[in-house]
Amino acid sequence: MRQKIENYIKCLGAALLTAAVALLSGCVDEELPDNRDLDYGYVQFRLLKETQASPASKAEVPELDYLSDASKVKVTLQGAGGQLISQTLVLSAADKEAAEFGLRSDKLRLLAGEYTIASFTLYDGTDEPLYSGMPDSGNQSLNVIPGGLVSSDLHVSVTPRGKVRFTLTKNMDSFASVPQTKGREGKEYIFEQIAKLDVSVLREGTVEPVEITGLECDFSIHFEDNGDDTDGFQTSTVSCDSLVALEAGNYSVVSYQVYDEDDQLLEAIDSDDDDFKESLFTVGDNMTSDAKVYVTLYESDAYLIDNYALKKIWEELDGENWSYRGQTYNTGCNWNFKKDPDLWSYQPGVQVHPNGRVAYLDLSGFGIKGEMPKEIGNLTELIELYLGTHSDNAVSVGGSSMGASARQASHFYTPKSAADREAERKGYKDEYISSRYQQYQMSPICALSLRLHGLTSPAASSYDGLTTEELFAAGARDIDRKDLSAKPMDVAPGVMYNGLVSLPAEIGNLKRLEKLSIANSPIESFGGADFGGLENLTDLEIYNCPNIKEFPDLSTLPKLTTLNLSYIVSDNPESIKEEDVREAIARMSTGAASRSLQMFYCNNNGLTAFPKALGDFADLAMVDFSANEITSLPDMEGKFDPSELYLQNNMIASIENERNFCDADILTTISLANNRLDHVPDLFRPLAGIQMSSIDLSYNRITEFTFPADLGADGDFAYVVTFNLGGNSIKTFPKDFFNHCEVSYIIMSDCDLEEIPEGTFDAKYTESLISIDMQFNRLKEFPIDFNATSVPYLYGVDVSSNAFTDVPVGFLSCRGLTVLGFRGQRADSGERCFRTWPSLLYQHTGLRAFYAGSNDIRTVSAGQLSPTIFHVEIADNPNIYFDASDICQAWMQGEYNLYYDKTQNIINCEAMLQ
Structure with missing residues (x-):
């Protein structure tokens, strides 16, 4: 019993001990107030620049250069009992610039009470003393409040400084209504070229200028700040994007140098120059000031003479009523001269060289009207001049408007290399x-x-x-x-889209001009201009100008490369006639132009004879004399060798000497479409084996295609990619065609073709055949020699709108055949004659599209379709029974295209009929 009582006491004691420990632990975690803090407070020092408004501090050194040089402050305080306390504190600010407006120290913890600031010392980042001073008389005492924060200002003598923003401003004080004769000495430049500035300024009371270098500049055009917000007058400035720190004081600009973006010196000016304009400015402490640097402009500079010429052109060509219609600039815009004269070239349609000289002038689309003034001759650096173009869609004099061709809308002209010009041509x-x-x-x-x-x-x-x-x-x-x-013409022939009536003789002054276009204009005269003075002209277009009375002499143009003389002959009894055009061509053939001309367009001039003089041009590569009234082609005596020849839409019925007309080994493209030829001319024999791109003889009056007797059994007649005979009336395909002609694509649609003889495809050149277009004929069968062996690379066949009753076996034997057109087969009676779906079609592994619409196909059963032939057309087969089970899933997944009618009897794919 006694033992049990002892054990109980032991357990009770252990429990009480555990509870006591837990209670004590809870007491340890609870924070108790530290009564010692009630006797302390904080002080923070703020270091400020001395100003005239602040009491002067007693400094042991004259002054700091920059307040930001100080990194620490040592403050000595005297307590109420006379004891001295010294403490070094770290100083801080957001950045060096903000430091000039004040520094703050770390907080200093002190016993509450009255203190007197005895002195302070500033140190740099390496703890070297910079400055020692005493507080202002009014800022010597401070009272530290228990638990509070008190701030005290320490004023430091610092060199006063401010910031300056330099702006280059134009000086046009000497400008008059008539340009001055005195000009700039040295290199001419325009205001916008300035990219960098070096400037020297002198502070009042000093003798050594402060030199500031490498200031980067930005050019801007803006409204003039003259207090009138309604006049809309524009000026320009060049602003430096950096602020420069200077000691406070009054300053004057004493010299400057300006540079372009490549650091090339444009001009250096100092106060001794006659045209130097003084500029004064004041820098205040911790303030930002603006300073102007005046750049003198000279009215006699060549670029300003160009600008005055532009204004004269605008005035003389009815500029007040210009209204732009096109794609490059805002619709209805006009030139604006409510701006400084050096900005007059900043107009739509004007581009300049880096020196400000006009390089590019495009007046297309503005509706110019009148006589071009002689001042056009002042633009002696002009490279491109457009007074309308063949694609001009400007406002017509009569008031209708069209859309315009887009051009580069930039103020500075981009020089063109020879390769650039070739690409443009x-x-x-x-x-x-x-x-x-x-x-x-x-x-x-x-x-x-x-x-x-x-x-x-x-x-x-x-x-x-x-x-x-x-x-x-x-x-x-x-x-x-x-x-x-067919494509619509860009402008309507004979309709004037501007009102230019003449050019002055001074046009001959434009020695650097490379491109000149005069188009859609009632121009009558060239003012007796000597075009021979246009010694760099390479591209000339005179287009849709039917009122020209006297044609300029172009024979002396030594670099003329491209010439377009189209729509310049009309019924006007006073204007030039077709014989004048031929005479101009004959004259050119004996001059410098005959050695340079490469491309010649001469359309819609009513020419009845092809100019034989074209054979005397040495490098003529492209000739376009389409849409005239030429009835025959002369014997060119083997001297005519263009690579491209366009003679479509004439009345050509004969060629005097076919073998001698042009060099077939140079010719790559020829179009004689829409003429009156009754046979295929012997123009194409490839003696050197060079492949032509295209022969187009469509829509002539060819009824029979026979080869010359001297060609022999397998002589080469044509080696060409595309041979087009469509729209003629050739009932029988020439059996020996592929023995004499190597062709990739042959087009003989709408030819009344009835027969292709057996053996036609058993020939030496059939392997080159890729596609056959023989739509709209009367063919009923193909020769059996048309098969995979004879045409192994055949991809496309279209024999739609013929008279086939079955798909020829040879078609489906061609494993490379990809697309087969078999639409609209009609018997001679007009009945639909193709009724049986080709049973072996589904086995063709290369076929991807089969067109069988507008026939009378009766049954397409399950197993006769292949998902790999994923383009199939069966529309307009009114009696068809079509089982879509083979292709329904692919069709629903978008992997199969079926062109059909929902009224047709299609089974096993309900989705097709929904």
Whole structure:
């Protein structure tokens, strides 16, 4: 029993001990107030620059250079009992610039009470003393409050400084209504060229200038700050983007140097120069001031003479009524001369050289009217001049408007290399030729076959903007290819789109001019100008100017490369006639131009004879005499060798000496489309084996294609990518065609073709054949020798709108065949004659598209379709029974294109009928 009581006591004692420990632990975690802090407070010192408003401190050194030089302050205090306390504190500010407006020390903990500041010392970052001083008489005492913070200011003698922003301002004090004769000595430059500034300034009371270098500058045009917000007058300045620190005081600018962006010196001016304009400014302590540097402009500088010429041109060409219509600038905009004269070149359609001289002037689109003033001759650095272009769509004098061709909208002209100019000429040719002529297009079915193999052709260019799906859909429609080939003219011939009536003789002063375009204008006279003075002119366009009374002599132009003389002959009895054009060409053929001219456009001038003088031009590579009234081509005696020749839309019925007309080994493209030829001319024999790009003989009167007797059994007649005979009336395909012609794409649609003889494809050049377009003929069968062996690389065949009753076996044997067009087969009676779906079609592994619309197909059973032939057209087959089970899943997943009618009897794919 006793033992149990002892054990109970032991357990109770252990429990009480545990509870006591837990209680004591809780007491340790609770914070108790430190009564000692009730006797302390804090003081923080703020160091400020001495100002005239602040009492002077008693400094042991004269002054600091910069307040930011101080990193620490040592403060000595005297307590109420006379004891001295010294403490060193760290100083801080947001940055060096902010430091000049004041520094703050760390907080100092002191016993509450009254203190007197005895002295302070400033140290730099290496603890070297900088400055020793005593407090101001009014700031010697401070009272530290228990638990509080008191601030005390210490004033430091610091050299007073402020910031300056320099702005270059134009000095035009000497400008008069008539330009002065005195000019700038040395290099001319324009205000916008200034990119850097060096400037020297002198503080009042000193003799040594302060030199400031390398200030970067920004040019800006803005409204003049003259207190009138309504006049809209513009000026320009060049502002330095850096603030410069200077000692406070009154200053004057004593010299400056300005540089361009390449650090090339533009001008150096000092106060001894006659045209130096003094500039004064004041720098206040911790203040930002503006200082002007005056740059003198000279009215006699060449670029300002150009600017005055621009204003004269604007005034004389009815500038008040100009209203721009185009794509490059704001619609309705005009030139604006409510600005400083040096800004007069900042106009839409004007670009300048770096020295400010006018390099590019485009007045197209503004509706100019009147006589060009003689001041045009002052623009002696002009490189390009456009007084309308063939694609000009400016406001017509009569008031109608069109859209304009876009040009580079930049103030500074970009110099063009020879390669740049060549690229421009090619672009001009492509754009001009395509606006007037695009060869008769192959069917969209053949174009699709090329697309699926990554091939292109000018004869398929009308489809370039279509996606593959859109091109597939186009093949399922009846398209008039003549409509595809035709494009609207850029301007209406004979309609004036500006009112320019003459050019002055001074146009001959433009020695650097490289490009000149005069277009869509009632111009009558060139003022007797000597075009021979245009010694650098390479590109000349005189287009749609039917009122010209006297043609300028172009024979002396030594660098003329591209010439466009189109729409310049009219019914006006006083204007030039076709014989004047031929005479001008004959004159050029004997002059300097005959050695340089490479591209010659001469359209719609009513020429009845092809100028034989063209054979005397040494390097003529592209000739476009389309849309005239030429009836025959002369014997050019083997001297005519262009690479591109466009003679479409004439009345040519004969060629005097076909073999001697042009050099077939240089010729790459020829168009004789829409003429009156009754046979295929012997123009193309490739003696050197060089492949031509295109031969277009479409829409002539050719009824029979026979080869010259001297060609022999296998002589070469043509080696060409695209041979176009569409729109003629050739009932029988020449059996020996592929023995004499190596062709990739042949177009013979709409030719009344009835027969292709057996053996036609058993020939030496059939392997080159890639596509055949023979739509809209009367073919009923293909020769059996048309097969995989004879045409192994055949991709596309379109024999739609013929008279086939079955798909020829040879078509499906061609494993490379990708697209097959078989639409609209009609018997001679007009009945639909193609009824049986080709049973082996699904086995063709290369076929991707099959067009069989507008026929009378009766049954397409399960197992006769292949998902790999993923473009199929069956629309307008009214009696069809079509089992879609083979392709339904692919169609629903968007992997199969079926062109059909929802009214047709389609089974096993309900989704197609929804």
